[in-house]
Amino acid sequence: MSRDEAKNILLLHRPGTAEADDPQIAEALALAKHDPELAVWLEAHCALQVAVGEKFHQIAVPAGLKEQIISEQAASEKRIFQRQAIRFALAAIILLFGALAIFWLPQRAQDDTLSIYQNQMVGIALRGYGMDLVTNDPSQIRTYLAQKQSPSDYVLPAALQKAGIVGCAIEGWQNAKVSMICFRTGKTLAQGEQSDLWLFVVDRALVSGSFDGNSPQFSKVNRLITATWTQGDKLYLLGTTGDEQTIRKFL
Amino acid sequence: MADSVNFETLVAGYYGPLYQFAFSLTRDEADSCDLVQETFCIWAGKGHQLRDITKVKTWLFTTLHREFLSARRKETRFPHIDLDYATAELPVVSPATVNQLDAAEVLAALAQLDGVFQAPVALFYLQDCSYNEIADILDVPLGTVKSRLTRGIARLHQLLTGEKNKMPKPKNL
Numbered sequence: 001m002s003r004d005e006a007k008n009i010l011l012l013h014r015p016g017t018a019e020a021d022d023p024q025i026a027e028a029l030a031l032a033k034h035d036p037e038l039a040v041w042l043e044a045h046c047a048l049q050v051a052v053g054e055k056f057h058q059i060a061v062p063a064g065l066k067e068q069i070i071s072e073q074a075a076s077e078k079r080i081f082q083r084q085a086i087r088f089a090l091a092a093i094i095l096l097f098g099a100l101a102i103f104w105l106p107q108r109a110q111d112d113t114l115s116i117y118q119n120q121m122v123g124i125a126l127r128g129y130g131m132d133l134v135t136n137d138p139s140q141i142r143t144y145l146a147q148k149q150s151p152s153d154y155v156l157p158a159a160l161q162k163a164g165i166v167g168c169a170i171e172g173w174q175n176a177k178v179s180m181i182c183f184r185t186g187k188t189l190a191q192g193e194q195s196d197l198w199l200f201v202v203d204r205a206l207v208s209g210s211f212d213g214n215s216p217q218f219s220k221v222n223r224l225i226t227a228t229w230t231q232g233d234k235l236y237l238l239g240t241t242g243d244e245q246t247i248r249k250f251l
Numbered sequence: 252m253a254d255s256v257n258f259e260t261l262v263a264g265y266y267g268p269l270y271q272f273a274f275s276l277t278r279d280e281a282d283s284c285d286l287v288q289e290t291f292c293i294w295a296g297k298g299h300q301l302r303d304i305t306k307v308k309t310w311l312f313t314t315l316h317r318e319f320l321s322a323r324r325k326e327t328r329f330p331h332i333d334l335d336y337a338t339a340e341l342p343v344v345s346p347a348t349v350n351q352l353d354a355a356e357v358l359a360a361l362a363q364l365d366g367v368f369q370a371p372v373a374l375f376y377l378q379d380c381s382y383n384e385i386a387d388i389l390d391v392p393l394g395t396v397k398s399r400l401t402r403g404i405a406r407l408h409q410l411l412t413g414e415k416n417k418m419p420k421p422k423n424l
Contacts, residue, residue: 011401012382014375048408049376055357056376059271065284066266069291070259076292 275373368403
């Protein structure tokens with residue numbers, strides 16, 4: 001190893017480190033012990049290394065940096081926790097809505113079933129209603145309903161045609177119109193009543209579970225006996241107080 | 252696992268050397284603080300992935316160096332020139348002995364080195380890192396580290412003292 005080669009190797013030598021154990025550095029150091037010129041160079045070099053190293057270590061670390069890092073991290077963790085809490089809350093809300101949708105949508109889907117329709121219409125008849133048109137002229141009623149885009153091309157059973165018609169109203173079902181035609185059975189009406197026999201006509205497509213065929217189905221809905229049948233594209237619901245025999249007289 | 256490393260203990264143990272390394276590279280207090288802060292922030296997020304607890308120091312210095320390089324790339328893409336700072340950057344290299352220099356002048360000399368020499372030389376003089384650790388931190392082979400150190404140190408001494416240290420031929424940069 002020449003002196004210049006030793007200098008090159010010793011350029012990386014940091015006094016006081018384990019690197020003196022490196023075979024190349026150890027060889028160069030050994031050479032310096034026998035080479036006075038190299039020894040002088042090495043001494044100066046080591047002094048320089050120490051001095052330069054000291055300069056690097058003199059770089060003053062700003063006061064409060066450690067505290068700043070720790071507090072910033074604490075704040076960051078707090079933000080992360082809050083963000084996670086918000087995400088958790090959002091997820092919980094979404095799950096809640098999802099659960100509600102699962103339970104609610106089937107209910108909604110069943111809102112248009114025949115039994116619900118029957119209950120709702122019978123409820124209208126029993127709870128009181130206001131007739132939009134009071135007349136005993138069937139043609140006026142049809143005209144009025146047609147003008148209001150409510151079902152007007154209904155077909156009345158022969159017996160019902162003979163019942164006394166007193167007027168009509170327009171009710172709602174699934175955002176569509178239901179024609180309510182009011183009749184009198186001939187019995188004495190209670191005070192304040194104008195009608196005791198009601199026919200509801202709606203587009204049959206709007207009532208799921210409605211049946212095919214013209215034969216009426218009888219069922220007791222609330223306090224009324226009802227007959228339900230379809231004809232053409234319409235679903236008919238006739239209701240009155242009494243029993244099946246009573247209502248059969250009008251079919 | 253690195254989970255077992257207490258964050259405050261870790262900060263207390265390494266924020267100083269990390270800051271000195273960052274300052275050696277940037278010579279800007281705010282930038283250096285940001286780099287150290289960002290390094291610990293990354294540790295808080297990803298440190299748990301480190302399996303070998305003995306590599307914490309290397310991991311921290313590596314992360315800081317990467318963040319520095321990343322920031323420098325951004326600055327290169329979107330250069331920001333501060334005129335006051337640029338004036339301060341004009342070479343002020345004292346020909347007197349190193350003992351007469353202050354840290355700022357040494358760092359100014361360091362800044363005159365090519366970018367590839369600055370980080371290894373700073374790590375070398377901070378003396379907290381072995382050659383192997385420097386190689387790990389900079390993600391370069393050990394031979395390359397030694398080569399860069401040899402050239403970087405020689406050039407630094409030359410700048411500080413005016414001496415013409417023999418410059419080895421470049422290899423493996």
